Amino acid sequence: MSALNIGDPAPAFASTAVGGKYGLGGPVNLGDFAGQTVVLYFYPKDDTPGCTAQACGVRDSWHLLSQQAVVLGVSPDSPEKHRKFIDKHELPFPLVSDESKAIAEAYEVWVEKSMYGKKYMGVERSTFIIGADGRLQAIFRKVQPAEHVKKVLAAIA
Secondary structure: OOOOOOOOOOOEEEEEEEHHHHHEEEEEEEHHHHOEEEEEEEOOOOOOOOHHHHHHHHHHHHHHHHHOEEEEEOOOOHHHHHHHHHHHHOOOEEEEEEOOOOOHOOOOEEEEEEEEEEEEEEEOOOEEEOOOOOEEEEEEEOOOOOHHHHHHHHHHO
């Protein structure tokens, strides 16, 4: 597998999205957004401290983000867990379920991690800005939740 680079075509995906225009759940694929800028952000797990801070940061800047891009959060959580997370934190944007980890693998964010000396596989918190031409415009790896929205806004401005 070769590393994704700015200018590469964004890997296609298809899954189920919950929230926003998808309501309780519906099919989503990258091709749905042809001609639009897409912010595709990967996070490890719904309703954990860092992931909640990141999602709420997007929510709190929604008035700016939504004018410039489609925003999709992606994690391995189920559509039901996404619904609960969206409802609890009043998130105005859709979350994509990646239970098979196929999207995370395509974007090279399903990686070996380590905590307290224990190694395990998980999602590397990363964000990809996909241009209207379907190519990667910006890549942010190992994103800090508190800096996420600032980096995204600067990249899509």
